[in-house]
Amino acid sequence: MEQTYGEVNQLGGVFVNGRPLPNAIRLRIVELAQLGIRPCDISRQLRVSHGCVSKILARYNETGSILPGAIGGSKPRVTTPNVVKHIREYKQSDPGIFAWEIRDRLLADNVCDKYNVPSVSSISRILRNKIGNLSQPSQYDSPKQPASQPTYNHLYQYPYPNPISPGSTKVGSHHPGVHMPTGHVSIARQWPSAHSVNNILGIRTFMEQSPIAGTEGSVYSPKMEDWASVNRSGFPGSQNMNGLEKSVVEPDMKYPQSASGLSTVGSFVPGCVYPTTNQYGVYGGPGAGYVTPGHHWQTQGNPLGPSVTVHGGDIAAPVTFKHPVREVVNRKPNSPIIKIPETLSNIHGLPIPASSS
DNA sequence: TACGTAACGGTTGAG
DNA sequence: TCCTCAACCGTTACG
Numbered sequence: 173m174e175q176t177y178g179e180v181n182q183l184g185g186v187f188v189n190g191r192p193l194p195n196a197i198r199l200r201i202v203e204l205a206q207l208g209i210r211p212c213d214i215s216r217q218l219r220v221s222h223g224c225v226s227k228i229l230a231r232y233n234e235t236g237s238i239l240p241g242a243i244g245g246s247k248p249r250v251t252t253p254n255v256v257k258h259i260r261e262y263k264q265s266d267p268g269i270f271a272w273e274i275r276d277r278l279l280a281d282n283v284c285d286k287y288n289v290p291s292v293s294s295i296s297r298i299l300r301n302k303i304g305n306l307s308q309p310s311q312y313d314s315p316k317q318p319a320s321q322p323t324y325n326h327l328y329q330y331p332y333p334n335p336i337s338p339g340s341t342k343v344g345s346h347h348p349g350v351h352m353p354t355g356h357v358s359i360a361r362q363w364p365s366a367h368s369v370n371n372i373l374g375i376r377t378f379m380e381q382s383p384i385a386g387t388e389g390s391v392y393s394p395k396m397e398d399w400a401s402v403n404r405s406g407f408p409g410s411q412n413m414n415g416l417e418k419s420v421v422e423p424d425m426k427y428p429q430s431a432s433g434l435s436t437v438g439s440f441v442p443g444c445v446y447p448t449t450n451q452y453g454v455y456g457g458p459g460a461g462y463v464t465p466g467h468h469w470q471t472q473g474n475p476l477g478p479s480v481t482v483h484g485g486d487i488a489a490p491v492t493f494k495h496p497v498r499e500v501v502n503r504k505p506n507s508p509i510i511k512i513p514e515t516l517s518n519i520h521g522l523p524i525p526a527s528s529s
Numbered sequence: 530t531a532c533g534t535a536a537c538g539g540t541t542g543a544g
Numbered sequence: 545t546c547c548t549c550a551a552c553c554g555t556t557a558c559g
Contacts, residue, residue: 181555190539190553212531221555226533243552244541 185219192240193220193228201225202232255290258283259298271295 178186187193197218204214211229215222232238255278262274271292278284290298 179555187554188540189555190541192553210531222532223534223556224554227554230533241552242541244543245551246543246549 181219181221183216183219183221185221187220192243193224195239198228198238198240201228202238205229205232255283256298259290259295263299271299274299 178188180186192198197220200218201214201220204217205211205225209217211225212222214220215225218225228238258278258281259274262269262277272295274295275289275292278289284290
């Protein structure tokens, strides 16, 4: 994979189409917002489109997490062995049963809930492929398949209350659909704490104290999604710094950011996401490539390995902010937007090194 | 000017 | 192994 990854947006920032911003940047956005910096200023400071800033802040306010959602993958399977078993039972007890009737029974018997009950078509397929030939002649199925029962389809929407949480295999959540109110500080969704800004802050703190913190590593780690997935599944360590695992340390490491690291609010003003060394710093320099070559951020063996470039440092290198557009700094210091003043600082009792004031 | 959001082109990963 | 598809992404443009 070539290093030619990355594009430059209108603000001069570098991004990779289709890929999420590094967590460090995301965190930075939230931190700045909580410091009262207006979204438009954050956008300019970090050179991230305002739409993105808006989206990230909105998501954070809604979920408490700064992390991107899980990308790719499929819906969690609903036709689990248990479901199939029940369908088989229904079919055996009543060979003439309709798929939609089976569906209703699955719900009635609490085998499934409305979020994971198989669609009529799925049940039909199961009957045809897995059960039809086991219990009853397939001829039973076809004719009876109310092939389309649109009426029921709406029930089969996947949209779990919480899109990211659907106790999907991927997510591994224990509480699908759990939605945490914004105010609740950290973790929302299912990704337990690991994904919360607070946790990340904690991470940062950890990193700052870590021997390897500041190490110039730059290899990036595994995919963010992987990280997320791991964490979403429980993430025991998320709550305590000792639990710091790769997951914690490698938040956005999908991007080889040389100067990334979780930000330190203090550097906000002069902050520029991009390291001095190169304009594309956010994602690693030209040489670094936005994404680690070789496809896929293969996991690094050691979570805390050298790959992590999270140093107490800031996303922004102490570089003057080169604004293609203009320099706009905090004209209106306190944006009313921010309404969760302490969320970032209260978790883990880890104060934000807000030196920016 | 600031901001929310739809559209767009892109990536990802389970099936 | 390759393809499909639906999830997500960030940028852009519009109102």
